Amino acid sequence: MILCYLFLVPTIYYIGKLLIYFIVKKYGKFSYDGFSAAGFAYNPEKDIFYSTKNAWQKNLGYSHIYDVAAPIGRMIIDTEPIRFYYNNKNWLITFWKGQYGITTGGEVGIYCTSEQKVNKKTLYLPIKDEEMLDMCFTLYKKDKIITKVCARHWWLAVFKLGMFSQPKDLSMDIMITFPNSEMLDAFFKSFKKLHYRKKDYMIVDNTFMCKYKKQHKRIWTRSYFTDMIIQHYNKKNVYLYNKYLQDSIDNNKIDDSKSNKKQIIINNIIPDILKNGKEKTTKETDKFVIKDKKNLILLREDIYPNTGDIKNVK
Secondary structure, eight states: OHHHHHHHHHHHHHHHHHHHHHHHHHHOOBOGGGGGGGTEEEETTTTEEEEOTTOGGGGGOBOHHHHHHGGGGTEEEEEEEEEEEETTEEEEEEEEEEEETTEEEEEEEEEEEOOSSOOTTOOBEEOOGGGOEEEEEEEEETTEEEEEEEEEESEEEEEEETOOOOGGGEEEEEEEEOSSHHHHHHHHHHHGGGOOOGGGEEEETTEEEEEEOSOSSOOTTOOHHHHHHHHHHHHHHHHHIIIIIGGGBTTTTOOOTTTOOOOOOHHHHSOGGGSOOTTTOOTTTTTTSOOOGGGEEEOHHHHSTTSOOOEEOO
């Protein structure tokens, strides 16, 4: 496996380097708009990519093999799968954070299957629209906020292009609001098996909150040496992007907030526990409650289909 990385990763790096040179030399400036075909949209105000509700990845579902194969795709990411049984289905809620090629990112995904017996080979399918949950997370790098996102979604994901990070330097404050206490209890029963410290999680009403710092079960395709090799080239690729491509993006620094009238009110969509209200805020919940609404990003398209894109709440 290590020999594979020693030969494959450098090859991908130099091919990528040639492609970058060719694109800039021949075509000059280009736009992020094309990323919509890849299942992502771009917010120029925050310079953040985010997953769309109807991304093509929805058709692929989720399987353990995806995480196993991630390093081959130059993704060095921590993963935390929580499997539980509820309403005659096996459910899976997974947290991810780490380096995705030349981006730093975080994700929360929700999947389920009607199969009564599951294992590592099981293919989980995305949940239906009516099963989506209200979710929020704040992504940090060494305690510095990268971004905050909230949405009713099946796959809440954000990525900062041109940023290099080690997974151990990233953390996420995650909030998930369940439709009822039965589903929350089923999830929490499995979550407790991961042996998180009590100070790193809590429950208020039907909202679960936790601080995700490190994965509790390591993927076998990741090791100190493979991580070092892949991250070495990821860091180089980030350097190439920032040197040659960042200033070649047409809409990289465009602020379209004045022309786009599609705004959203934070209090209309975020569960009570996420509001900075006296009735729900205690000393214990302070570290989880989102107080800085200025930097909060909401995925409007993913809450109200067929409307706008990601917007900053004033």
